Amino acid sequence: MEDIRLQPAMVVDDVVKRFGRGDEIVTAVDHVSFNVAQGEFVSVIGPSGCGKSTLFNIIGGLLGDYEGSVMIGDERISAPHPAVGMVFQEESTFPWRNVIDNVAFPLELQGVAKSERMDRAHHFIDMVGLASFEKNFPSQLSGGMRQRVSIARTLVSQPKILLMDEPFAALDEQTRLLLGDKITQIQQELNQTTLLITHNLTEAVQLSDRIVVMTYRPGKVKRIVDINLKRPRTSDVVGSDAFGHYVAEIWNDLREEASRGMADSESAASRRGAHG
Amino acid sequence: MADTLVRKSSSSPSLLFRYGPEITGLASLVVAALLFELLVRVGVINRYVIPPPSDVILAFERVVTEEDILGRSGATAFEMIVAAVAAVLVGVPVGALLHRSPLWRRAMEDWVGALAAAPIVLAFPLFLVLFGRSPKTIIVMAFFHGLAPIILKTIEGLSGTRKVLINVGRSLNMTSSQMFWKILFPSALPVIFTGIRLSWTFVLITVVGVEYLINLGGLGQLINELAERYDLPGTYAAIFFVILVSVFFFILLERVELWLRPAR
Numbered sequence: 447m448e449d450i451r452l453q454p455a456m457v458v459d460d461v462v463k464r465f466g467r468g469d470e471i472v473t474a475v476d477h478v479s480f481n482v483a484q485g486e487f488v489s490v491i492g493p494s495g496c497g498k499s500t501l502f503n504i505i506g507g508l509l510g511d512y513e514g515s516v517m518i519g520d521e522r523i524s525a526p527h528p529a530v531g532m533v534f535q536e537e538s539t540f541p542w543r544n545v546i547d548n549v550a551f552p553l554e555l556q557g558v559a560k561s562e563r564m565d566r567a568h569h570f571i572d573m574v575g576l577a578s579f580e581k582n583f584p585s586q587l588s589g590g591m592r593q594r595v596s597i598a599r600t601l602v603s604q605p606k607i608l609l610m611d612e613p614f615a616a617l618d619e620q621t622r623l624l625l626g627d628k629i630t631q632i633q634q635e636l637n638q639t640t641l642l643i644t645h646n647l648t649e650a651v652q653l654s655d656r657i658v659v660m661t662y663r664p665g666k667v668k669r670i671v672d673i674n675l676k677r678p679r680t681s682d683v684v685g686s687d688a689f690g691h692y693v694a695e696i697w698n699d700l701r702e703e704a705s706r707g708m709a710d711s712e713s714a715a716s717r718r719g720a721h722g
Numbered sequence: 723m724a725d726t727l728v729r730k731s732s733s734s735p736s737l738l739f740r741y742g743p744e745i746t747g748l749a750s751l752v753v754a755a756l757l758f759e760l761l762v763r764v765g766v767i768n769r770y771v772i773p774p775p776s777d778v779i780l781a782f783e784r785v786v787t788e789e790d791i792l793g794r795s796g797a798t799a800f801e802m803i804v805a806a807v808a809a810v811l812v813g814v815p816v817g818a819l820l821h822r823s824p825l826w827r828r829a830m831e832d833w834v835g836a837l838a839a840a841p842i843v844l845a846f847p848l849f850l851v852l853f854g855r856s857p858k859t860i861i862v863m864a865f866f867h868g869l870a871p872i873i874l875k876t877i878e879g880l881s882g883t884r885k886v887l888i889n890v891g892r893s894l895n896m897t898s899s900q901m902f903w904k905i906l907f908p909s910a911l912p913v914i915f916t917g918i919r920l921s922w923t924f925v926l927i928t929v930v931g932v933e934y935l936i937n938l939g940g941l942g943q944l945i946n947e948l949a950e951r952y953d954l955p956g957t958y959a960a961i962f963f964v965i966l967v968s969v970f971f972f973i974l975l976e977r978v979e980l981w982l983r984p985a986r
């Protein structure tokens with residue numbers, strides 16, 4: 447196919463997901479196909495409401511009832527796959543656990559001895575820049591800090607395949623760039639296969655090998671863009687001409703979809719206005 | 723430097739600040755007592771309806787020495803503890819089971835709701851027949867009265883667990899028992915404690931109320947006897963001990979809660 451790398455770690459083939467029934471059917475994901483190679487970093491970008499989280503849940507095995515297939519190895523995904531780690535879009539820390547116990551949670555489930563799991567949790571907490579907050583509870587952290595706790599909690603078990611749904615949405619631009627560097631570094635070290643869902647253009651270009659651009663409702667693949675920026679790559683890349691070129695190119699595709707999305711929600715709002 | 727300076731200079735107002743609510747509460751109690759004292763002495767309030775607070779304070783000694791108030795407080799506290807703890811031990815598992823089975827849950831929820839609203843105290847003749855005129859009757863009645871809020875709040879708390887937290891558990895391939903103990907239950911705990919607090923209030927009321935009604939055992943019976951003797955200051959002094967026992971109870975509960983969930 448288009449990609450001549452080693453065998454794909456994940457193949458998304460003609461996936462369709464509809465919600466509701468009768469007249470109320472919403473097609474959230476419409477015949478989406480792409481694959482992700484071993485160790486590759488792929489982003490899925492698209493406007494709000496185009497079905498990104500739905501796709502994320504299908505690939506993560508949380509939404510077993512769908513058409514088409516998502517293959518990891520030679521297994522069709524209909525339940526969570528043990529090699530997959532997920533970072534969710536919504537705030538997902540456990541409010542009853544402090545930072546270090548949140549991050550060590552997956553290791554606790556695996557039965558890793560206490561001192562080792564604290565060491566490993568500590569390493570990832572340090573990486574996301576929360577070393578001095580280990581004993582704090584989520585209610586004592588900001589939204590962005592909590593999101594970093596969830597990222598560390600997923601990274602700690604070093605999943606072979608990493609799925610992230612807008613993990614940086616609650617972060618400011620600077621933290622986002624720096625954390626992006628850390629993620630890239632781990633991803634390269636572990637040769638992790640990564641799928642990032644995002645609506646942030648610079649983030650997608652900064653991190654990805656390829657970007658899947660989605661259309662606004664129904665969510666189809668509009669285009670797949672190869673990002674040929676050198677690796678190892680750091681956030682410095684955002685200053686380069688090539689970077690600007692990619693951003694402009696993808697924005698061109700995205701603008702059309704985004705304005706369709708906006709028009710849609712505006713007309714919905716005015717319809718509501720007319721009724722009320 | 724600046725930090726220590728600030729701390730030093732503000733040490734006395736910060737004490738007032740820290741204990742502000744307690745001090746204000748006590749002060750308003752004292753003011754209310756003085757007000758009643760005045761109103762009774764002036765004759766606005768009949769002293770056979772509300773005795774002057776000074777008489778109540780004087781009655782304490784008599785009540786403690788002549789009426790075995792410590793023993794009675796102990797008896798009442800014992801009945802409360804047994805009923806309250808039993809309500810938790812039965813209510814939480816029943817709530818968890820009902821949460822798991824949608825059919826049973828829909829079948830039972832209305833009945834449990836009715837149990838919560840029922841004036842169980844008025845059914846005391848039935849319980850007297852079943853368990854005799856003994857502390858057993860009091861404990862069983864209080865237990866039933868305290869059961870419903872715990873069951874209902876346990877169901878509510880478990881079903882209120884955020885979807886994304888359950889998804890975190892699923893993505894980590896947790897077993898259903900891990901899911902319950904490590905996600906659902908801790909997430910529901912604050913709501914369950916609301917249920918326990920409600921339940922314990924019901925238990926306190928039922929224990930003292932039934933003691934009073936069937937004239938048996940602890941503080942409730944004492945209140946009954948003193949009231950029948952028209953010993954109003956003594957009655958109020960005994961009521962004060964009921965409050966004391968309840969305060970002890972809720973402090974205990976608060977300790978347990980703090981120990982179970984340090985995050986606030």
Ligand SMILES: Nc1ncnc2c1ncn2[C@@H]1O[C@H](COP(=O)(O)OP(=O)(O)OP(=O)(O)O)[C@@H](O)[C@H]1O
Pocket residue numbers: 465466472473474493494495496497498499500501535645
């Ligand atoms: N459980 C559901 N039941 C019915 N409709 C749903 C459900 N989940 C999602 N949808 C619909 O599917 C569409 C896609 O939703 P989805 O959450 O996947 O969008 P998204 O691309 O992740 O948006 P955002 O960027 O805002 O997170 C939306 O129109 C939404 O209303």
Ligand SMILES: [Mg+2]
Pocket residue numbers: 498499500535611
């Ligand atoms: Mg989403």
